[in-house]
Amino acid sequence: xxxxxxxxxxxxxxxxxxxxxxxxxxxxxxxxxxxxxxxxxxxxxxxxxxxxxxxxxxxxxxxxxxxxxxxxxxxxxxxxxxxxxxxxxxxxxxxxxxxxxxx
Numbered sequence: 001x002x003x004x005x006x007x008x009x010x011x012x013x014x015x016x017x018x019x020x021x022x023x024x025x026x027x028x029x030x031x032x033x034x035x036x037x038x039x040x041x042x043x044x045x046x047x048x049x050x051x052x053x054x055x056x057x058x059x060x061x062x063x064x065x066x067x068x069x070x071x072x073x074x075x076x077x078x079x080x081x082x083x084x085x086x087x088x089x090x091x092x093x094x095x096x097x098x099x100x101x102x103x
Contacts (some may be wrong), residue, residue, distance in 0.1 A: 014046040015039075022050060 015038055018024075027033035036044075 014043050018046045 016036065024033065024035075025040075028035075
């Protein structure tokens, strides 16, 4: 689809309203946004305001908590595996190890 066809009609009005309503210059200075990016946004999404920064911070906190619990859980599994594996002589290969399937 040609980019000139995208800007015709109602979309050009929505683009102008979006440009005047939100701090696009500030977004361009940070390097995360360009004017060409507006042409790629569907006109449906231009009707809505961008998300609040607080929602981004809340999602970052949730992701950090999920990551922390995941790392803690996986490290507990590794510790349990290493702690409770019975020791064998170095000549025998323990058949119950999950890594034995890769040998």
